[in-house]
Amino acid sequence: MSVSVLVGSQWGDEGKGKIVDILSNRYEIVARYQGGANAGHTIQIGDQQFILHLIPSGILRENVICVIGNGVVVDPQALLNEIKFLEDHDINIKGRLFISQNAHLIMPYHKLLDSISEKGSQKIGTTGRGIGPCYIDKYARKGIKIVDLLNKNELEKKIRRNLEEKNNLLRKVYDHEELDVEKIIKEYLAFDEAIDQYITDVPEYLNNAISEGKSVLLEGAQGALLDVDYGTYPYVTSSNPTSGGACTGTGIPPTKITDVIGIVKAYTTRVGNGPFPTELTDDSGENLRKWGAEFGATTGRPRRCGWFDAFLVKYSCMINGISKVAITKLDVLSNFDEIKVCTGYEYNGKKLKSFPADACILENVKPIYVALKGWKKDITNITSFEDLPAETKEYLTFITEQCGFEISIISVGPRRKQTIEL
Ligand code: GDP
Ligand code: IMO
Ligand code: MG
Numbered sequence: 001m002s003v004s005v006l007v008g009s010q011w012g013d014e015g016k017g018k019i020v021d022i023l024s025n026r027y028e029i030v031a032r033y034q035g036g037a038n039a040g041h042t043i044q045i046g047d048q049q050f051i052l053h054l055i056p057s058g059i060l061r062e063n064v065i066c067v068i069g070n071g072v073v074v075d076p077q078a079l080l081n082e083i084k085f086l087e088d089h090d091i092n093i094k095g096r097l098f099i100s101q102n103a104h105l106i107m108p109y110h111k112l113l114d115s116i117s118e119k120g121s122q123k124i125g126t127t128g129r130g131i132g133p134c135y136i137d138k139y140a141r142k143g144i145k146i147v148d149l150l151n152k153n154e155l156e157k158k159i160r161r162n163l164e165e166k167n168n169l170l171r172k173v174y175d176h177e178e179l180d181v182e183k184i185i186k187e188y189l190a191f192d193e194a195i196d197q198y199i200t201d202v203p204e205y206l207n208n209a210i211s212e213g214k215s216v217l218l219e220g221a222q223g224a225l226l227d228v229d230y231g232t233y234p235y236v237t238s239s240n241p242t243s244g245g246a247c248t249g250t251g252i253p254p255t256k257i258t259d260v261i262g263i264v265k266a267y268t269t270r271v272g273n274g275p276f277p278t279e280l281t282d283d284s285g286e287n288l289r290k291w292g293a294e295f296g297a298t299t300g301r302p303r304r305c306g307w308f309d310a311f312l313v314k315y316s317c318m319i320n321g322i323s324k325v326a327i328t329k330l331d332v333l334s335n336f337d338e339i340k341v342c343t344g345y346e347y348n349g350k351k352l353k354s355f356p357a358d359a360c361i362l363e364n365v366k367p368i369y370v371a372l373k374g375w376k377k378d379i380t381n382i383t384s385f386e387d388l389p390a391e392t393k394e395y396l397t398f399i400t401e402q403c404g405f406e407i408s409i410i411s412v413g414p415r416r417k418q419t420i421e422l
Contacts, residue, residue, distance in 0.1 A: 040297025071249020203251025235274025
């Protein structure tokens with residue numbers, strides 16, 4: 001019986017969707033614990049590409065039950081669109097999807113405030129999915145939860161109360177036209193009918209399942225460096241993608257977690273603004289983007305690309321308690337003559353001892369690089385570690401030593417069969 005947490009170890013888009021899909025045939029339940037439709041988790045099955053934003057990536061395995069935990073912020077329309085997309089592709093959802101009563105709802109004003117507040121020098125480059133404003137309301141104790149859909153009077157009262165405040169804000173601070181209260185009430189009252197069937201007491205369900213010996217995989221969205229507490233603040237998302245968030249976001253206590261799996265991309269990418277010490281703005285960066293097809297799965301934005309940052313991943317392993325990792329997108333490095341790895345940062349002429357908390361410092365650090373020889377061979381059809389080129393093994397050994405992790409999976413392409421298990 002395992003209760004595993006799967007976390008993105010960098011700035012998101014590490015290939016979590018693919019690895020969850022690979023691992024989920026060993027788990028009875030896959031649960032998302034934070035974030036919302038800002039996530040874009042891709043699973044490639046044959047010629048069909050599935051991009052999931054809210055529903056856990058285990059949904060493509062027909063025997064797996066999927067759960068959306070209380071830590072997730074749910075856009076009901078995005079959820080219904082995703083259910084329809086899956087049903088249109090003959091994926092049966094009935095009896096396989098549960099949503100926590102305590103998850104908060106993304107409201108139209110969250111999405112609007114997300115986009116109109118993104119101005120000036122502190123623009124984060126959010127996905128515009130209303131994530132930050134929804135978590136703000138949650139912590140300000142003004143949020144509307146999934147459970148509120150079950151009580152029409154209470155739901156209407158809460159929407160009216162919130163809209164009075166939000167419309168004031170829109171008019172007076174943002175000089176924006178007000179939102180139509182009656183329209184939003186009508187729209188949200190109607191969600192009850194479609195979503196009711198999925199609403200569940202998730203902590204009770206998950207803890208009972210674990211007591212019965214079932215295995216659970218907790219799927220994180222985003223990545224550790226986008227964590228609101230441990231990431232490159234303020235250029236972060238508004239939740240805790242790090243492993244601790246898996247407990248508060250599902251109701252599974254820390255004593256029941258058995259292991260933490262880190263998803264580690266063989267180089268580094270980031271979407272949106274914020275410091276990125278190993279970013280490449282030259283041809284190498286352009287090649288990583290091209291060969292890795294590094295364009296956002298949610299917004300389509302080009303991802304910023306750079307060399308592997310072992311100093312950053314080592315920090316990520318520490319705060320997440322990562323025991324094993326899956327290295328993804330190793331094939332993307334196959335065309336380089338030389339591959340660099342950042343082993344530390346220099347700031348004001350001194351080598352930093354630990355990952356800096358101040359984004360202004362991180363913006364100005366100088367990465368210390370070690371150059372390794374590239375392998376210049378196609379590895380996308382290799383299925384065993386032994387068959388990898390010597391230089392590929394050297395690269396893996398080097399990053400393993402630098403970060404102090406243990407590799408259990410190597411991904412050499414987006415498809416299921418392009419996976420080497422150790
Ligand atoms: P996630 O958000 O962490 O689930 O990652 P995304 O789905 O946003 O981005 C990962 C992208 O890389 C997707 O397009 C995947 O299909 C693709 N991918 C995953 N693993 C591999 C791999 O090993 N090699 C290559 N070339 N592509 C991969
Ligand atoms: P997955 O789960 C990469 C980034 C946004 C922005 C910042 C804040 O696919 O790895 P938000 O909309 O969350 O308030 O935006 O976080 N971001 C992601 N970057 N992958 C993601 O998810 C992301 N989700 C949010 O680009 O910089
Ligand atoms: Mg993604």
